[in-house]
Every structure is written in structure tokens, then in C-alpha cells.
Amino acid sequence: MTTPKKDSLYVQSVEKAFTVLAVFNAHQRALSLTDVAKLTGYSKSSAQRFCYTLVKLGYLKRSANHSDFELTAKTTEIGARFIESNSLVRRARPYLHSLSSKTDGATTLSILDGNEVIFVSRFLGKDVLDTTVTVGSRLPIYCTASGRAAASLLDDETLDQVLAAQSWEQRTAETQTDIEQVKQQILTCREQGYTLVKNQYVMADLSLAVPIYDAQSDLRGSINLAVTTANFDSDQLLEQYLNLLQSTTRAINS
Amino acid sequence: MTTPKKDSLYVQSVEKAFTVLAVFNAHQRALSLTDVAKLTGYSKSSAQRFCYTLVKLGYLKRSANHSDFELTAKTTEIGARFIESNSLVRRARPYLHSLSSKTDGATTLSILDGNEVIFVSRFLGKDVLDTTVTVGSRLPIYCTASGRAAASLLDDETLDQVLAAQSWEQRTAETQTDIEQVKQQILTCREQGYTLVKNQYVMADLSLAVPIYDAQSDLRGSINLAVTTANFDSDQLLEQYLNLLQSTTRAINS
DNA sequence: ATACAAGGTATTGCTATGCGATTCAAAGTA
DNA sequence: TACTTTGAATCGCATAGCAATACCTTGTAT
Incomplete structure (x- = not known):
């Protein structure tokens, strides 16, 4: 203090x-x-x-x-200045748009802020029905692929603090609310370079996320592809889009 | 004062x-x-x-x-609260997303603010290459379909003031910079209920816009569909999408 | 119609918050 | 090394922001 x-x-x-x-x-x-x-x-x-x-x-x-x-509406200008000036966001946007067109899913760049992630870029493909989440929306870390992937970039001490600060609200029947269980998922993401999350934040959400770090603005975040369980199961999503998501992330980072 | x-x-x-x-x-x-x-x-x-x-x-x-x-990234939250709370924006978003999927173009809800319009909702279809304009971006009235359509809802005195305050910058080789000419286009939009703008703000932009007024929040704006001159000429755009754009606007308003 | 309550609008004397000037420390340049 | 520029910190002061309050308007109950 x-x-x-x-x-x-x-x-x-x-x-x-x-x-x-x-x-x-x-x-x-x-x-x-x-x-x-x-x-x-x-x-x-x-x-x-x-x-x-x-x-x-x-x-x-x-x-x-x-x-x-x-x-x-003028309130939206303040955030637009961030979107227009941040180099990670600018580099990511064309790639995310392209990826949402290829996959028909929703693609998102999220950035860690305190104990949550903020969506800073989001493109919706044809299959997406939910338009409520927007740029500037804050989402928890414990039950979102975006949050978990981004959190995998934190050091252990900070990760523990962030997890301790989560609401651990049971958002769906399947939401994991055991802190050690979620921490393990995040550590696994740290090792394997991606995380897959299903029905944790909202039912029918199936999301694949890859962590991304931007050295210029020292930002920790993730690139996320969200589809619906109506169209994909976990194995299909991994098989069809993991490589694409990872190469997209590498392209954004170069 | x-x-x-x-x-x-x-x-x-x-x-x-x-x-x-x-x-x-x-x-x-x-x-x-x-x-x-x-x-x-x-x-x-x-x-x-x-x-x-x-x-x-x-x-x-x-x-x-x-x-x-x-x-x-936290700056984006301020505007997100407007997006999440404004009833016009909320109603429009699913329709705009659907329209961008059907047309492969970019759909936008803009709102008048001072002498410009602000983009408050925007969805990009497959054909869109430009990802630089974002929610929160301000655009001039004189050379954008969004701006002209929204301005058609102003009373004559305010319209004259707004036009007098435009920069009248020659953005492209085809930008109209004669105030009376542009005013005439706006008055025509007032009568016919839509405006079509080509190569005025940026080359290759072909945009069709319909004014929209929201009584609950007393907002004047427009619904815009932007395509590229590479894929459409003016007549095609009108023929294929004017009715759809107008019925979308009516649906948003009901 | 009257009385009262609640909420909006405007005012004003007061004080502490924000100010500007300044000093000190750190970094950059010739 | 000397000088300049920029960042960080301090402090007395006065005015900007404050809180209390009065007044006005609207709504509700009897």
C-alpha cells in the first residue's frame, strides 16, 4: 500500500x-x-x-x-483508444477475424486484469448465437478457457492469490468449484500450451484457449476459440482447430 | 451556456x-x-x-x-457498460450479427454524438478485410453512410450546424466536399428512408444505411451495411439488400 | 383539497483537497 | 565532467470541492 x-x-x-x-x-x-x-x-x-x-x-x-x-455512447470512445493503440490488439484483430470466418465460432483476445480477464477483441462467426458478451466484458478466470489460459502465464504465488479471489460460484451444473482441481488444469495448460473448457461458464460452451504474452506492453492474455457443444465434441475441436489456433497465436506474436 | x-x-x-x-x-x-x-x-x-x-x-x-x-484494457469496461445497458444496442446486436452472416459484409449500429457518429455495435462478415474500425470509433457525418443516415433525423437547424462543423477533408479522390451537395443527399435520405455512399470515406467502401430512432433512450442513429466495390456495384447492393436492411431495422425497432 | 414525503435544484460559507512552485534525484547528452 | 532534461517528492496555500441547507417540484395518502 x-x-x-x-x-x-x-x-x-x-x-x-x-x-x-x-x-x-x-x-x-x-x-x-x-x-x-x-x-x-x-x-x-x-x-x-x-x-x-x-x-x-x-x-x-x-x-x-x-x-x-x-x-x-461517448463512453465507448475511451476503450476504443486502447483498442486502437495497443499493438497486441491491433496485430491480433485481423487474425481473429479470419479465424472466426474459418471456424464459424467466436474468437477472442482476452487480457488479464486483476482477478479476471477482459475481452479486448472479439469476432463472431456464423454459428454463434450469443451476442451478449462484448469487448470490455469481464469474465472470471476459474471457469473460462480464456481465464485459465491467461492465468497459466502467472507465477505460482500470483496464481494462488488470483484463485483465492475467485467467486467459485456454481454457474452451471458442471462448473468445477474445487480450487485444486482448477489449479491443476491451469498447470496442465502451462505445460501443454492450451486448455479446453466445456460447460463451465455457461452450458453448451466449448472453448479452446492458448496463452499469449506481449512483451511490448507486458500483457498476459489468451486467444480463445469458442464453439457450441451442439456442433462439436472435445476431441473434434482439438483435432480440427488446435493446430490452427496455435499457429494463429504464433503469427500474432511475430 | x-x-x-x-x-x-x-x-x-x-x-x-x-x-x-x-x-x-x-x-x-x-x-x-x-x-x-x-x-x-x-x-x-x-x-x-x-x-x-x-x-x-x-x-x-x-x-x-x-x-x-x-x-x-480496463478502459474498455466503461464503454461495455453502455453496450450492455442500452436497450437499442442490446436489441440490435443479434440482428446485426445475423445480417453480417447473411451478407458477408460489415454491419454497424451508429449513434449521433455531437458532430460525428460513434460506432456502438459492429459485426464483420467473411468478406471484410478491414478490422481497424471498432466499437467506440468516431466517424464524420459528411462522408459516411452511417453519418448521413443518422443526420437525416435531425431538424434543419441542427443539421446545418452539424454540417458547418464538418472538416470537409478530401479523404478520397471522390469525396464530396460541397456542403449543399451533401445536405441534399441527407434530405433525400430523409424522404426515401435510406442512403447509399460509395468511395467517400475510404476507397472501395460501398455502404447502405437506414436511419433509426430509439424513443426509450432518445437516440438518433443508423443501421449500416458495408460491402466492398470489388464485390458489388450500387444497383446490386440496393437490389439485394435494401429490403433486408429495412426489415432488419423495423425488427430492431419493434 | 390539504398535508406530508420524497426527490430534484440551487445556494453558500467553509475547509481540506488539489494546486503550483520548487527541490531533489535520476537519467541523458555533449 | 558539466549541463540539461525528466522523473519523483514535498509543502504552504487558496480556491475548488464540499456538505449542509433552503427552496421547488412531484407524488401519495387522507
Whole structure:
């Protein structure tokens, strides 16, 4: 933790603004000032100032009812700047798009952030029915191929910390919630260079992921190909696409 | 403009933090503290404070050289919350994905923001070669089908203001830079319900767009289908896909 | 219709947060 | 080595941000 002296550089108002933005989500699309104050824990007048400021800056707007606030499309620009500037993401995108066209599945580049992965690039092939997960979505590590593959790049100590911080929620009937079992899968991925995950995050998901490390931006992540159990079983997926996924990852890295 | 009294609610530090984030882009991936100070116009110690704060919040990180700062993947979360919460975007995504699969082109939902449009949803079909434009990208109105179609929903006064604010840069040899000419195209779109644009923003781009208005979030935008002039001419595109694009738009709106 | 509660809007005196100037340390260059 | 530039840290101060509050508007119950 930082020393008290160091935190004199920390601008608390900035934290508050981001906290306000973060209370808006899929389940809380439009929020009143009183909602915002309650959800953030800030006083009503603090909430008023930060909502007012964010409206002026264009990141929030008033709802049609003139009471509520909601996020604007301008919020997407902030992340777009990362997408457009990060060299790994830029290199990966054409390859991922090509791979999704070849396989008709969903291809994703994920990056580790704290105890989760963030999807930073995602292309959907013809067979994909689910459009809810998007660039910027955070997913857990313990029950996603993306998460496990990315985590295989961590040192043991960090891996243990990350696993200890997982929710271990039983998302499907088949979700593995034994920490040692999942850790073993991650260690296996570390050795064999890929991981295959089925029905762990959501039923019918069958995902194959390869870890990827980018030295320029010091990012640990993974390249993931997701298909549906309706079209593939595990052996088929490995046989048909493991080599392609690995060569794609090598091409992105060169 | 707001009165001086009203701006006592405005938190200037928040503006500064977003300004700092905004100086990072594809051409300025990694910036030193001195760079940030120069580009923002803030004092060196202000730049230091905001960079420090944004690093603590996770939106910036130190580059491998320990001097420069760069954006993190966490920035994408902010926009993801908009994507996941906005009802128009949510409704549109499955339809857009389906349309890109049927046409092999790129489908986009754009939303007006100031004098530009922002891409808030985008799916790439097999024929698409260009992966540089992403969710969160801003594009001008005067030379894009998305922009023109969305602008057709504006009242005349606002439309004139928006057109007056365009850069009118000659992006390709064929870019229309006569304001009256483009305005006429927009007014035609208003009447006929669609616009077709070719080689205006970038060579080989052939785009068909339909305006869309969402009453719930009071958003003006457009649904766009982009193909390449290598595969289609204008008449073909209209004949094959105009009806499909319009019925897709109606389905999204119901 | 009236009274009360809840939520939005605006104000204002106060203080602590953010500021800028500066110093010190580290790195780069000739 | 000397000088310049850049990064890191400090500190007194004043104004930016704060919290309390009053006022206004809307909604609800009797």
C-alpha cells in the first residue's frame, strides 16, 4: 500500500467520477440522483456535482423523464483508444477475424486484469448465437478457457492469490468449484500450451484457449476459440482447430 | 451556456482526468509525464497527479521502460457498460450479427454524438478485410453512410450546424466536399428512408444505411451495411439488400 | 383539497483537497 | 565532467470541492 505522503498525489474527485460511471450497468440502466447517491455512498450533493460534471463532459445524459441519468455512447470512445493503440490488439484483430470466418465460432483476445480477464477483441462467426458478451466484458478466470489460459502465464504465488479471489460460484451444473482441481488444469495448460473448457461458464460452451504474452506492453492474455457443444465434441475441436489456433497465436506474436 | 452560478457544480478535476486519458491514441501509444503535460496543457505537477491517480484506478499503467504511461484494457469496461445497458444496442446486436452472416459484409449500429457518429455495435462478415474500425470509433457525418443516415433525423437547424462543423477533408479522390451537395443527399435520405455512399470515406467502401430512432433512450442513429466495390456495384447492393436492411431495422425497432 | 414525503435544484460559507512552485534525484547528452 | 532534461517528492496555500441547507417540484395518502 502507498504511504500517506504518496497519496497526496491521489485526486479523490477522479475516483468519485469513475465510481459514479461504474454504478450504471445492464441491471441499472437509468438511475436518479438519489439512486446514484445511494449506490455510490456519496452525499446527495456530491452525487449531484459528479452527475452534472459527467453530463457536461458527455459521458452521462438525462433520460427522457428528465430525472434519471444514463450512460452515453461517448463512453465507448475511451476503450476504443486502447483498442486502437495497443499493438497486441491491433496485430491480433485481423487474425481473429479470419479465424472466426474459418471456424464459424467466436474468437477472442482476452487480457488479464486483476482477478479476471477482459475481452479486448472479439469476432463472431456464423454459428454463434450469443451476442451478449462484448469487448470490455469481464469474465472470471476459474471457469473460462480464456481465464485459465491467461492465468497459466502467472507465477505460482500470483496464481494462488488470483484463485483465492475467485467467486467459485456454481454457474452451471458442471462448473468445477474445487480450487485444486482448477489449479491443476491451469498447470496442465502451462505445460501443454492450451486448455479446453466445456460447460463451465455457461452450458453448451466449448472453448479452446492458448496463452499469449506481449512483451511490448507486458500483457498476459489468451486467444480463445469458442464453439457450441451442439456442433462439436472435445476431441473434434482439438483435432480440427488446435493446430490452427496455435499457429494463429504464433503469427500474432511475430 | 450555463450561468457562472451553475458551474459551481462542475468538478474541474474530473475534466482533467478525462483529458489525460484522451491524449493517448493510436499515434501516441506510450507517453511520458512531460508529453502528457505538453499535450494537455496542464502543469507538470498536475499531469503527475492525474497520471498517478489513473494508474491507481487501473486505467493507465507504466510502460515497460518505467517512464511512459499507456492505456490499459480496463478502459474498455466503461464503454461495455453502455453496450450492455442500452436497450437499442442490446436489441440490435443479434440482428446485426445475423445480417453480417447473411451478407458477408460489415454491419454497424451508429449513434449521433455531437458532430460525428460513434460506432456502438459492429459485426464483420467473411468478406471484410478491414478490422481497424471498432466499437467506440468516431466517424464524420459528411462522408459516411452511417453519418448521413443518422443526420437525416435531425431538424434543419441542427443539421446545418452539424454540417458547418464538418472538416470537409478530401479523404478520397471522390469525396464530396460541397456542403449543399451533401445536405441534399441527407434530405433525400430523409424522404426515401435510406442512403447509399460509395468511395467517400475510404476507397472501395460501398455502404447502405437506414436511419433509426430509439424513443426509450432518445437516440438518433443508423443501421449500416458495408460491402466492398470489388464485390458489388450500387444497383446490386440496393437490389439485394435494401429490403433486408429495412426489415432488419423495423425488427430492431419493434 | 390539504398535508406530508420524497426527490430534484440551487445556494453558500467553509475547509481540506488539489494546486503550483520548487527541490531533489535520476537519467541523458555533449 | 558539466549541463540539461525528466522523473519523483514535498509543502504552504487558496480556491475548488464540499456538505449542509433552503427552496421547488412531484407524488401519495387522507
